[in-house]
Amino acid sequence: xxxxxxxxPFCGCLCDDIEVExxxxxxxxxxxxxELGATKLTGExxxxxxxxxxxxxxxxISYDEAIRYAxxxxxxAERPLLYGWSGTHGEAQCVGVHMAELxxxxxxxxxxxxxxxxxxxxxxxxxxxCTLGVVKNRADLVIYWGSxxxxxxxxxxxxxxxxxxxxxLENAFRDRKVIVVDIRKTETANVADxxxxxxxxxxYAVLSALRAIVRGRAESIPQTVAGVTREQLIRxxxxxxxxxxxxVYFGLGLTMTQGKYKNIRNAIELVTELNRHTKFTxxxxxxxxxxxxxxxxxxxxxxxxxxxxxxxxxxFYNPGETTAVDILARKECDAALIVGSDPAAHFPRRCxxxxxxIPVVQLDPxxxxxxxxxxxxxxxxxxxxxxxxxxxxxxxxPIRTRxxxxxxxxxxxxxxxxxxxxxxxxx
Amino acid sequence: MKVTLTMKPAGxxxxxxxxxxxxxxxxxxxxxxxxxxxxxxxxxLSEVFSISVEGKADRPEDVEVIIAGDETFRLxxxxxxxxxxxxxxxxxxxxxxxxxxxxxxxxxQGNADGWLGREMAGxxxxxxxxxxxxxxSGYRGGRKxxxxxxxxxxxxxxxxxxxxxxxxxxxxxxxxxxxxxxEMRDGTLIVHGDCSRPxxxxxxxxxxxxxxxxxxxxTFKKIGTVRHEGRMLIHFIGDIxxxxxxxxxxxxxxxxx
Numbered sequence: 001x002x003x004x005x006x007x008x009p010f011c012g013c014l015c016d017d018i019e020v021e022x023x024x025x026x027x028x029x030x031x032x033x034x035e036l037g038a039t040k041l042t043g044e045x046x047x048x049x050x051x052x053x054x055x056x057x058x059x060x061i062s063y064d065e066a067i068r069y070a071x072x073x074x075x076x077a078e079r080p081l082l083y084g085w086s087g088t089h090g091e092a093q094c095v096g097v098h099m100a101e102l103x104x105x106x107x108x109x110x111x112x113x114x115x116x117x118x119x120x121x122x123x124x125x126x127x128x129x130c131t132l133g134v135v136k137n138r139a140d141l142v143i144y145w146g147s148x149x150x151x152x153x154x155x156x157x158x159x160x161x162x163x164x165x166x167x168x169l170e171n172a173f174r175d176r177k178v179i180v181v182d183i184r185k186t187e188t189a190n191v192a193d194x195x196x197x198x199x200x201x202x203x204y205a206v207l208s209a210l211r212a213i214v215r216g217r218a219e220s221i222p223q224t225v226a227g228v229t230r231e232q233l234i235r236x237x238x239x240x241x242x243x244x245x246x247x248v249y250f251g252l253g254l255t256m257t258q259g260k261y262k263n264i265r266n267a268i269e270l271v272t273e274l275n276r277h278t279k280f281t282x283x284x285x286x287x288x289x290x291x292x293x294x295x296x297x298x299x300x301x302x303x304x305x306x307x308x309x310x311x312x313x314x315x316f317y318n319p320g321e322t323t324a325v326d327i328l329a330r331k332e333c334d335a336a337l338i339v340g341s342d343p344a345a346h347f348p349r350r351c352x353x354x355x356x357x358i359p360v361v362q363l364d365p366x367x368x369x370x371x372x373x374x375x376x377x378x379x380x381x382x383x384x385x386x387x388x389x390x391x392x393x394x395x396x397x398p399i400r401t402r403x404x405x406x407x408x409x410x411x412x413x414x415x416x417x418x419x420x421x422x423x424x425x426x427x
Numbered sequence: 428m429k430v431t432l433t434m435k436p437a438g439x440x441x442x443x444x445x446x447x448x449x450x451x452x453x454x455x456x457x458x459x460x461x462x463x464x465x466x467x468x469x470x471x472l473s474e475v476f477s478i479s480v481e482g483k484a485d486r487p488e489d490v491e492v493i494i495a496g497d498e499t500f501r502l503x504x505x506x507x508x509x510x511x512x513x514x515x516x517x518x519x520x521x522x523x524x525x526x527x528x529x530x531x532x533x534x535x536q537g538n539a540d541g542w543l544g545r546e547m548a549g550x551x552x553x554x555x556x557x558x559x560x561x562x563x564s565g566y567r568g569g570r571k572x573x574x575x576x577x578x579x580x581x582x583x584x585x586x587x588x589x590x591x592x593x594x595x596x597x598x599x600x601x602x603x604x605x606x607x608x609x610e611m612r613d614g615t616l617i618v619h620g621d622c623s624r625p626x627x628x629x630x631x632x633x634x635x636x637x638x639x640x641x642x643x644x645x646t647f648k649k650i651g652t653v654r655h656e657g658r659m660l661i662h663f664i665g666d667i668x669x670x671x672x673x674x675x676x677x678x679x680x681x682x683x684x
Contacts, residue, residue: 078466078468120568199683204644205642208645208668209646215670220648259624262606262627317567321522
């Protein structure tokens, strides 16, 4: 059976033009998707049933037993951590927030280790952004700063920027210019019209220099800034000013390098400055397919996008204190529920040492690095494959992911709702 | 009145204790009604501390609170909204010590964790050891950090020292970290040692670096040299990226070029 218009549940592009061929409970062929999306859609070797750690071995348990274990663990904890959430649908995230409030825990999502700094900067100076469709149809200049879409968001260039047709561009491929700013010559830099190579840690200085040049203060800038010559800075500033519509897309090369949210703030302020001359926007290259959704859901329910501490009964937000890495590294939690992410594959060793010391329950369809730290793992349906739900694209557009086929696995929302109902009875 | 709070050992738990109730004013009406929080549990003060009270007082200025014990680094928000009196911490202190403080003195004999003196409006904080990140800064997304008073660090300070500072004086005798005085609006920041990327995007105020300013932001305009308290310092104004009119004085500087 061929299923059309499938939404790809891999990266923040949420491509909604995928075609898959299904045989029974398996996707056997994928068209239109990139390599990353196709691999996820055809994924195999799921965990069969919930498992409980029993000494050095695993014991199979029922969903009821696993849900009871998680509920008891969270209710008895003094400071439980509920982390992950970017790899699941919005409806499940909603239940997660209710749960965190009920058990007075800390709820954090993966943006605290990816685009959290972008949100901190937006809270300081706002977000001059737009949807991907606007960029596709109007932008004649696209800047990728500290991001490498050819490897990380493979269809971003073809669907929305470099290779895409634009309604208001006569010959989009010729008219559109691409600038890449990075510390190394990436695959994306190879297709760029201008490549600005900067020294590691030099983003902030280069952004400040560009702001001053756009303001007409080029004479005060030193001959080179973080490895970039003043001539190139002036050339790039002119390209930006001469564009009819510019769009900046930045990645973790900007958010997770020295200075973090100050880099993003500086980039936003450069875009604000450029808007005195032409139309310019800036947006984040979000990673997980629904990491934007976890920020949306958290914000509409608690007022804050990630790192929310309910331990005093009200929402308190302070990234650096109430975020997962900081809490784990400081040993400040005594239980953890992990949903739709794999912290053991990404967190620093010190965090994992604490994760190994406390009870951990994970909801994930596959065995992963975090499985090694779990007391219980509950397999769930994969959103976008055998579960459906709302996800937010990297530009904030909500797209409902579809169920391609049905399985016996419960969705994240079903498992979490049952857990929450038990907690309400007991709590 | 002298109140001595000796922290009881927690038996290996690192869950922080939120103790915004520990300010001199609280102790004017006894210690029975004072509670602190460990995670999501509310505890009486005596469950966490051995308490001894000597003498009597009618106003906060006459109260001195002494905090002792090996695990005082777990205490958060001590001295929050304090308006008079004195708090002495014999060891290290946790995050948010002296938040929103408007008067009195806090003396920390060890190190202080993040957000020491956040959004402080008056009074004095002395830290004999090191201060972690965001000392004398503001809250996330806020436009103003510290607005008045004095913070003096005798050791080193972490990153984002005095971010958004809008008044008062911050003195660090050792080195400071990255982005010292970022977005500075007003007030005075003095770093006796080195620091990196000082006063990025500053709009006003004065910053003195008596050591080397590493990776100096390229958008500060050099004016000349000035003599200040016996030192020859190079004077910059900036940040010209934002029409800023702040003053940066450094003994020595390096660009990231």
